[in-house]
Structure formats: structure tokens, C-alpha cells
Amino acid sequence: MKVVKFGGSSVANAVQLEKVLDIVKSDEKRKIVIVSAPGKVTEADIKVTDLLIEYYDLYESEQDTTEIIEKIIQRYASMVEELQIEKSVLEDIATSIKGLATLERGDNPYLRDTFLSAGEDNSAKLIAVFFQSRGVKSRYISPKEAGLIVTSEPSNARVLESSYANLAKLKNFEEVLVIPGFFGVTETGNVCTFSRGGSDVTGSILAAGVEAELYENFTDVDGIFAAHPGVVHEPMSIQELTYKEMRELAYAGFTVIHDEALFPVYQAKIPVVIKNTNNPTHAGTKILASRTEKELAVVGIAGDDGFASLNISKYLMNRELGFGRKVLEILEKFDISFEHMPSGIDDISVIMRERYLTEEKEQLILEEIKKVLAPDEIYFEHNLSILMIVGEGMREKIGVTAKGTTALSKRGINLELINQGSSEVSVMFGIKSDKEKAAIRALYETYFN
Incomplete structure (x- = not known):
């Protein structure tokens, strides 16, 4: 079994979702799919998470939220229309987005997390229906249903050890499971997010929980480079990294993968590969316990x-x-x-x-x-x-x-x-x-x- 995670640019619009479908269908081992909130394809785009932050700020300050609600729903509506899938999923998404404006303000430490998690949650609902419409047996699973239990630390949640026994049961499903990234639920049932970029963390936790043979992290680049391409012209592509090397690079500015995401797979010794949704045949970069190529002192x-x-x-x-x-x-x-x-x-x-x-x-x-x-x-x-x-x-x-x-x-x-x-x-x-x-x-x- 492989756990595969798709980042925000991979699920940003209908064109990208068709690529995601092809990737999942091309390998029957890809049974658990973790998705981010719709992100950017072009610089002109606005990430759904950023729209949700604006929505939260307006709601918290008791300002009119009508316009921002419509903007968020429209991001999903355009995908539903272009993909020509069942409109009922859009009704469900609209109800979810509008329902945020009925939550209790006041002394609610989980309010912001609940707003922000809606991006990933509704993305997963839409993608599960999209897969079904294209003949892939799939099912949306919420973190609560999956048993992803986290600490009560808003915006900085950590997985509880008890989660792994819950998540192991996901191996028994026959369908492709589509699960939202970025958040879990506390023992008291509150939505609690990992730090931003935490869909990587969710994927890593799920891979460890189901003892996957591989955790594939799909993004918008052909793996990891020896330096930032925006700083160095055509830097060398890295074929292999160790967990420790990736952790150091992620900490110091490599944003391809969340710097906390490696810990669960590191503990479980599950290999990771960083791949490109727009170029899926590229080998990408593997992250392993030890490198087979040891010539380079600096990677x-x-x-x-x-x-x-x-x-x-x-x-x-x-x-x-x-x-x-x-x-x-x-x-x-x-x-x-x-x-x-x-x-x-x-x-x-x-x-x-x-x-x-x-x-x-x-x-x-x-x-x-x-x-x-x-x-x-x-x-x-x-x-x-x-x-x-x-x-x-x-x-x-x-x-x-x-x-x-x-x-x-x-x-x-x-x-x-x-x-x-x-x-x-x-x-x-x-x-x-x-x-x-x-x-x-x-x-x-x-x-x-």
C-alpha cells in the first residue's frame, strides 16, 4: 500500500484534478490519498486557506462575510462545473462554508482552526466524488472517522500515540480513501490543526499508521534541488537524501516538505519520495534511512x-x-x-x-x-x-x-x-x-x- 499526498497546487483547479486522477489510477497500490486545500496555479490565484483566514478575521471582528463566503464557494463551484460532477457535493460544501459563520465566537480557542481546516475538508469531499464519477471506487474519510486524535494545541497540534492503532484499521477498506490533510480532532472532538503546511504531516502520520511501503508527496517541482532554483540557476537535482538531511534542509528554508512531517515516517522507517504532479514520470527525490550514493559530502x-x-x-x-x-x-x-x-x-x-x-x-x-x-x-x-x-x-x-x-x-x-x-x-x-x-x-x- 502507498499513501499519496497532493499539495495545494495539485488540487487547485479542474485541470490539476484530472492529473491527480491519472496518477491515482496508474498505480493500484495508491489506496490512501491525502489532499490539501486548493492552492495557486498562477500568481494571480488566491489560496483557499488565505481566503479562509480573511473569512475568519471578518467574522471574528463581526464584519460582513457575504462576499468572502461567495468567493470561497466559487472556487469549489468552478471545479464542480468543469469536472461535470454531481452538484449535490457543492451544496454540501456551501452548507459547510456558510455554517462557519454560525459558530460561537467568544472564548473558543479552536475557532480559527475550524475555519482554516474547511479548505482541506471540502477539498477531500469534492475529490472523492470526482473519483467516483470517473469509475474509481473511493470514499471520503474525515480525520474524526479515521481516528486521527491530536493534542489540544490550537494551530500546533501533535498526533497522539493512540491514533496509530485507529489508523491501522484503514488498511481494511477496499476503496481509495480520500482524507483531508492539515488537521485532526482532539479527544473532546474539537478540530485542531497542525502548523501551516501540515498536510505533509497528515500524510506522514497516515503512512506510519497503515505501515505503507511508500509515502509519495506530490507537489509542483521535480523533487528537491541542491539549492533554491530562484537563487541558483538550474541547480543540481538531488536523487536521494536521508531523513536527517531533509530535516536540516527543510528547517533552513526548503519548503517542498514540512519540516515536522518526516518524524512519523522516520520512526517507522518508511521511504518518502517527492514527485511532481505535472511531471509524474520523473523519478523525483527519495528520502531514506541511508543513501546508496555517498560520493557527495554536501547534498x-x-x-x-x-x-x-x-x-x-x-x-x-x-x-x-x-x-x-x-x-x-x-x-x-x-x-x-x-x-x-x-x-x-x-x-x-x-x-x-x-x-x-x-x-x-x-x-x-x-x-x-x-x-x-x-x-x-x-x-x-x-x-x-x-x-x-x-x-x-x-x-x-x-x-x-x-x-x-x-x-x-x-x-x-x-x-x-x-x-x-x-x-x-x-x-x-x-x-x-x-x-x-x-x-x-x-x-x-x-x-x-
């Missing part, structure tokens, strides 16, 4: 901006018991998680996402650390990008990091920080964000040209 280069660094210096810091712990406790007090923490004997840098900071919060953090730890120097540094060079082969190659630092130096790009974990799967460079693209090109030339 990919990724970059992401939006980071800040909290830099602290204090003479004899290394002799002060619990210094790092106290810094992290103060950040925890202000609901800030750290991403990286490179250090020296008398200094420490804590890298975090800028989106968690405000001017007021920064000032309070600085005051608290000064009060508790009395540092010699402390300040925030903003507008940082994190670059990652990734490859499990780096363990066996000498001078990989030196090549990277030399390449950046030749381009006049200053390193704000450098960090490498004990696993030696990746090396992280911190630079100013305005140098990010130039740095990626320099590193690509060094490792791949």
Missing part, C-alpha cells in the same frame, strides 16, 4: 532569514555554574524558544526567530538578564540569515567547512556566527540577511561546480 545548501541573536559576554562565564540554563529560563519566561546556542568560554549567543520578539519584550529580557546574571556586555543583533550546508558525507571529508568559509570570505561576506552539531550532518553560518543570496551562490559554486 544541499539552504538559507532562511528572520533570525535575531542575543549576544552575552562575561569574564569567567565558563566558571559560573548554571549560566546558560538561567539565560534559557529567562527566555522561556517570555515564551521564546531558542534555535541555536553557539558559545565560547566568556560569551554565548542565543539564536531565535525574530517573529517572537517585540521592542518591549527585548527590553524586558535585557533588563532581566542584567539583573540576574550581571553580564559585561549584552545586546540583540537583528536581520540575520541562517545558511546550512547539509550532508552526512561531511563526517568522512576533511576541509568541508574550510571551503565554505573561504568562499564567503572571497565574496566579502562576513560571518556573524558559525555552528556545527556533534552529528556533523550540517554546518550553520550566520550572516546578514542582505548577503543571503550572494552567499548561497558562493557556496553552491564551491561545493557543486
